[in-house]
Amino acid sequence: MAWVRATRDSFLWCMSVMYLFAFSSFYVQIPGLLGDNGILPARVIELEEVNSFADFFRGKPTLLRLMPYLGLSTEKGMEFLCLAGIVLSFLCMIVKYFMNSIEYFFLWLLYLSLYQVGQTFFYFQWDILLLEAGFLCILIAPLSINLVIWETARYHHHDNITLFLVKWLLFRLMFASGVVKLTSMCPTWWGLTALDYHFESQCIPTPLSWYAHHLPSWLLHLGVTATFLIEIVIPFLFFAPIKHLRRFAFYSQLLLQIGIILTGNYNFFNLLTITLCVSLLDDDFFQKRKARHSKKKVLWYRVTDWVLTAAAYGYIIYILVKYFGLSFGPDYTTLKTKITFTKSEFTDWLAKVVPYTIIIGAISLGIEVLVSLIRCWQTEKGFFRKLSSSFGVCLMAGVASCMFVISLVPYTVLDVKSNTNLKPEIKSWYRTLDHLHLTSSYGLFRVMTGVGGRPEVIIEGSKDMKTWKEYQFLYKPGNVTERPVFVAPHQPRLDWQMWFAALGNYQHNPWLLTFCYRLLTGQPEVLELIRHNPFSHAPPKYLRAKLYHYHYTSPKQMSVRYSEVDWWARENITEYLPILVENDQGLNEWLLENGIFQPIKAVPSNLLAKLLTQIRQYIGQPDGFTFIMSIFSTGLTINFISKYFA
Structure with missing residues (x-):
C-alpha cells in the first residue's frame, strides 16, 4: 500500500482554500444579512456569558460570546472572526508550516462560531459538510512543534487512518445523496426525467445550463442513470484494494462534480466534494513513483489487478443493463434507459446493504490500522521509535473508531432497522456531541422542484399603488433578458433563500417580512445585497410580492417560448405577499416580537473596533x-513563485 504524505498535504491545502472561499464569501454579506440593521440581526440571539473554559462548550459554542471582553458588538465580532478566518486560511494556503492541527482547530472553531448565529442563512448541507470535514482536518494535520532541541515529525504512520475518515465521509455523502433520490419516491427520479427539469429549476443556473436543458431527452435520461451509478454503485469502489479501481472512482466523482459546476452555481460545495475525493488517491498519483516489486510480485499483482478490475467494470455494465435497462434505440444512434426494479425491491435491497456498508467501513478501517502498525515495525529504527510510533497509531485508531461509530447514527437514517439496531450508548454519544456538528446526515436533491415551471418570487415596490417597479437581485432570475452568470465559489445567501421561499409561502419564511421591511425603510446594508434598487432617491411606500413561473426560452422557432434575446419566459401565477406598508400594524407587531426593533446596544469604540470599521x-x-x-x-501566485524559486 502506497504512502499518503502528498495526498494528505494536498487535501489540507484544498481544505485551506475551501475555508478561504467560505469566510471571504460571508464577509461581504455580513452587514446586510446578520448585521445590526440586517435581515436577521445576530444581535437578537441571546448568548450566555462565559465565565470559565467549561462554560464555553455548554450550549452553543461560539467565540462571539467572548466579544464583549474585546469591546466589540456582535456585528463587529462577526467581521473580526471572518477576517481572522480569511487571514488564517490564506496563511495555511501559502505556508506549509501553518498547515498543522492548531491552525485547523481555530479555522473550524471560527466557522462553527459563525454558523451558530447564522440562523436560516446557514442552514445548508455544505456548511455542515465543511464543519465535519474541517474537524477531520484537526486529526489529519500534524501537530507541528519546533523547539530548539526537538521537533515533532511532519508525517506519521497513522496518516492513512485519519484520511480513511475523509473517505468514509465521502462515501456517506455520495451514497446517501443517491439513495434519498429513490427513497423520496419522487416520480422524476424514478422515471429518469429529473434532468428534464433540473437545469431550469435549480437555484442559480449558469449560462451553460440553458444549453444543457435543451439536450436530447435520451441523453438527459442517460445522465440521470449515470448519476445513480456514480452516487450509489461506484462509491463502493472507494474501499477497493486495487489502486486503479479507486482512481476510476475518483475520476467518476470528478466528472460528476465538474458537470454540476459547469451547469449550476453551488458555491464551494462541489469543490469541497472534490477535495474529499483526494482521499481516494495516494502518493503515486501525485509523485508518479513506480512501485518497487520483484518480477514475481509484479506479475502476480498485475494479474490480480486485471482480474478484479475487469470484474468490477463487468459488474457495473451488468447493473446498467439489468437494473437500468440500458439498450440501443431503434436506429442505434441513441441509448435508452429505464429503471427495471420496483420501489419495494429497492427498499428491501437498501435494508440489506446498509449493514454491509458498515461492515465494509469497519473492515477497511481495521486494515488501515494493521498496515500502519506493520509500517511502524518495518520502517522505524530503534525499539523506542517503533514503540512510540505504534502507540501513536493505536491512539489515533481509537479516535478514528469513535468518529466512525458516532457517524453511524446520522448515516443509518437511510434505513430504520439499521438505526434501531444501534446501541443506545452510541446514540447518547451522538446527542452529546451534536451541537459541535462533528458528523451529520446528508442527502442532496431529494425531490426535483419546478416540474411545472421554476417558481420565482418577484418583489415590487410603488409610491402610489399604480406604478409598480421590480427589485432585481444579484444572481437569481428576474429580468427575463439577463443572462445567467457564473458566481461559484461565492454563495449569495439571500438569493438562495429567495429560491427556497418560492418553493413555499411567506408564512414558512418569516425572514422575508424583515427583508421587505428593510426595503420599505431603504436600509443601505440590505440594499447592497441586490442588483437594482428602483427607488434610489426614496424608498417606496408600498411593497408586494408575486409568484411567477419561469421557463427557459426555446431555440426552436416554432415554439411559443422562442426568443432571440430573452433567456427566460415567465407567467404570473398568483399573489405571494399582500401589499405591505412601513407602518403596517401586523408587520410591526411581528418585528417587535422577533427583536428587530430591539435597541442596538451602544458599545464604546476601541482601537480594534475602529480598525474593523476602517477595513470595511x-x-x-x-x-x-x-x-x-x-x-x-x-x-496561487505566491504558491507558484515560492515553488518556482525554491
Missing part, C-alpha cells in the same frame, strides 16, 4: 465572486 470602509461592498477570486489568485 476600505474594502467597501465588492462583488462576492471578484473579492474571493482576487484573494485566491493572490495565494
